[in-house]
Amino acid sequence: xxxxxxxxxxxxxxxxxxxxxxxxxxxxxxxxxxxxxxxxxxxxxxxxxxxxxxxxxxxxxxxxxxxxxxxxxxxxxxxxxxxxxxxxxxxxxxxxxxxxxxxxxxxxxxxxxxxxxxxxxxxxxxxxxxxxxxxxxxxxxxxxxxxxxxxxxxxxxxxxxxxxxxxxxxxxxxxxxxxxxxxxxxxxxxxxxxxxxxxxxxxxxxxxxxxxxxxxxxxxxxxxxxxxxxxxxxxxxxxxxxxxxxxxxxxxxxxxxxxxxxxxxxxxxxxxxxxxxxxxxxxxxxxxxxxxxxxxxxxxxxxxxxxxxxxxxxxxxxxxxxxxxxxxxxxxxxxxxxxxxxxxxxxxxxxxxxxxxxxxxxxxxxxxxxxxxxxxxxxxxxxxxxxxxxxxxxxxxxxxxxxxxxxxxxxxxxxxxxxxxxxxxxxxxxxxxxxxxxxxxxxxxxxxxxxxxxxxxxxxxxxxxxxxxxxxxxxxxxxxxx
Amino acid sequence: xxxxxxxxxxxxxxxxxxxxxxxxxxxxxxxxxxxxxxxxxxxxxxxxxxxxxxxxxxxxxxxxxxxxxxxxxxxxxxxxxxxxxxxxxxxxxxxxxxxxx
Numbered sequence: 279x280x281x282x283x284x285x286x287x288x289x290x291x292x293x294x295x296x297x298x299x300x301x302x303x304x305x306x307x308x309x310x311x312x313x314x315x316x317x318x319x320x321x322x323x324x325x326x327x328x329x330x331x332x333x334x335x336x337x338x339x340x341x342x343x344x345x346x347x348x349x350x351x352x353x354x355x356x357x358x359x360x361x362x363x364x365x366x367x368x369x370x371x372x373x374x375x376x377x378x379x380x381x382x383x384x385x386x387x388x389x390x391x392x393x394x395x396x397x398x399x400x401x402x403x404x405x406x407x408x409x410x411x412x413x414x415x416x417x418x419x420x421x422x423x424x425x426x427x428x429x430x431x432x433x434x435x436x437x438x439x440x441x442x443x444x445x446x447x448x449x450x451x452x453x454x455x456x457x458x459x460x461x462x463x464x465x466x467x468x469x470x471x472x473x474x475x476x477x478x479x480x481x482x483x484x485x486x487x488x489x490x491x492x493x494x495x496x497x498x499x500x501x502x503x504x505x506x507x508x509x510x511x512x513x514x515x516x517x518x519x520x521x522x523x524x525x526x527x528x529x530x531x532x533x534x535x536x537x538x539x540x541x542x543x544x545x546x547x548x549x550x551x552x553x554x555x556x557x558x559x560x561x562x563x564x565x566x567x568x569x570x571x572x573x574x575x576x577x578x579x580x581x582x583x584x585x586x587x588x589x590x591x592x593x594x595x596x597x598x599x600x601x602x603x604x605x606x607x608x609x610x611x612x613x614x615x616x617x618x619x620x621x622x623x624x625x626x627x628x629x630x631x632x633x634x635x636x637x638x639x640x641x642x643x644x645x646x647x648x649x650x651x652x653x654x655x656x657x658x659x660x661x662x663x664x665x666x667x668x669x670x671x672x673x674x675x676x677x678x679x680x681x682x683x684x685x686x687x688x689x690x691x692x693x694x695x696x697x698x699x700x701x702x703x704x705x706x707x708x709x710x711x712x713x714x715x716x717x718x719x720x721x722x723x724x725x726x727x728x729x730x731x732x733x734x735x736x737x738x739x740x741x742x743x744x745x746x747x748x749x750x751x752x753x754x755x756x757x758x759x760x
Numbered sequence: 761x762x763x764x765x766x767x768x769x770x771x772x773x774x775x776x777x778x779x780x781x782x783x784x785x786x787x788x789x790x791x792x793x794x795x796x797x798x799x800x801x802x803x804x805x806x807x808x809x810x811x812x813x814x815x816x817x818x819x820x821x822x823x824x825x826x827x828x829x830x831x832x833x834x835x836x837x838x839x840x841x842x843x844x845x846x847x848x849x850x851x852x853x854x855x856x857x858x859x860x861x
Contacts, residue, residue: 407825411829425840441836449799449800456819457806459818460806460813465818
């Protein structure tokens with residue numbers, strides 16, 4: 279058992295966060311030199327590498343420190359590793375795009391690292407207030423990143439919309455934390471959980487409304503219906519590498535916090551299961567139905583990311599340790615193929631100023647056979663076909679749902695998954711079967727993009743074929759949870 | 761006269777509701793910011809009130825953290841509004857219709 283209020287000040291607990299922050303500050307300081315943007319991605323990658331080496335030392339160390347404010351457990355470590363990979367992909371995807379769009383500023387990398395650090399803070403604690411602080415450290419740089427193309431009106435608009443929605447959600451979350459603090463006299467989840475049933479009988483209204491507020495706040499953050507209205511706009515307006523980053527990063531961080539708070543803490547409230555059931559169904563249906571009519575690939579991927587959040591909510595509804603590990607597995611899988619999908623959009627946009635419409639893909643199969651195959655792989659994974667990792671992830675979640683008797687939820691989920699095939703295959707149709715002789719302006723690939731495609735494609739296919747290792751990791755992630 | 765905890769909570773909830781309505785109906789971004797700040801301060805009030813009632817210092821400490829966060833958010837947000845105003849010469853959100861809202 280972990281000592282709740284261990285006063286131990288152990289900096290190895292927060293070493294990954296510190297190394298990211300140091301790298302970010304070096305980049306910011308270095309921006310006063312000539313041609314700073316060339317060194318920045320290298321420094322960023324180095325910082326992430328150092329961070330990963332610190333994280334791998336924390337595996338299987340159950341330690342709490344800083345008066346219980348920081349807790350290292352396998353759950354946090356798994357998510358921190360995922361965030362580092364996301365940050366790495368975010369650095370790789372951006373280079374060419376930033377040059378072409380004339381926004382090649384070192385601040386991009388610094389903000390990316392600080393935001394990643396915020397996600398790590400979120401995953402690395404059991405204290406609600408520290409979760410809130412981590413969320414803000416994550417979000418504030420993201421607002422700037424969404425509006426990073428300062429001259430582009432769309433980007434400005436996306437930044438402002440994201441900012442307003444994010445701040446609004448934070449206020450809800452904070453109100454919820456304040457209510458829970460009032461009801462249980464502490465903000466540490468472990469102590470809240472320990473006295474939960476007693477507090478529930480004492481101050482039921484306060485506790486339940488607190489939980490409700492927290493749920494609303496996080497539903498906004500992860501883009502679950504009915505709080506999803508900002509998602510497609512912001513995803514479309516923001517620079518594409520940024521979109522790729524925040525379609526996976528904040529989503530994983532939000533679900534890390536949701537899993538931590540709800541699957542462990544408050545699973546005694548029966549009402550919550552019904553609430554999550556509704557959220558899951560609504561999110562899946564809204565995401566998939568609204569995606570059907572889109573022709574802009576960025577918007578298709580935005581709606582599909584809403585639908586994917588719905589699938590993860592299925593795991594949250596089910597609850598229990600296996601369902602949590604299935605959610606973790608799905609988040610890892612989703613990161614790989616979703617960033618891959620956005621990377622294709624990114625190279626489409628670096629080629630010309632054209633919007634990433636479906637018809638821009640016509641003739642791709644002939645001009646770039648390998649890249650078209652990679653695109654097809656990501657689309658198969660998004661729609662959940664074997665042998666990709668998308669299939670394994672969905673199968674894992676839905677089989678857990680069936681085991682716990684959520685038959686209707688599973689049926690709705692699987693039907694949604696079938697419906698999504700329609701709009702995903704519009705992408706494949708555009709690339710392979712429509713106007714195959716169309717004039718195709720060739721893509722201009724650079725080294726970092728090739729590395730990114732190799733990582734994403736090998737991950738999508740490799741984990742799909744040999745999932746056991748990652749499943750084991752996601753199973754041991756909840757070993758001695760909290 | 762000693763006020764009961766309920767009084768504080770009612771004031772805070774009313775403030776929070778005013779803030780929420782403000783975010784939903786106002787058309788000016790500066791007004792939106794102020795509404796969000798009002799919501800954050802409502803949460804601060806709840807934290808302080810409970811801290812006082814339960815006689816523990818945690819709530820007071822958290823309020824300082826939250827004030828800092830709110831300041832950082834406002835700085836970033838106002839910077840973005842200035843940039844937006846330079847490009848568009850308006851801060852009325854009805855005019856931001858490039859992306860389907």
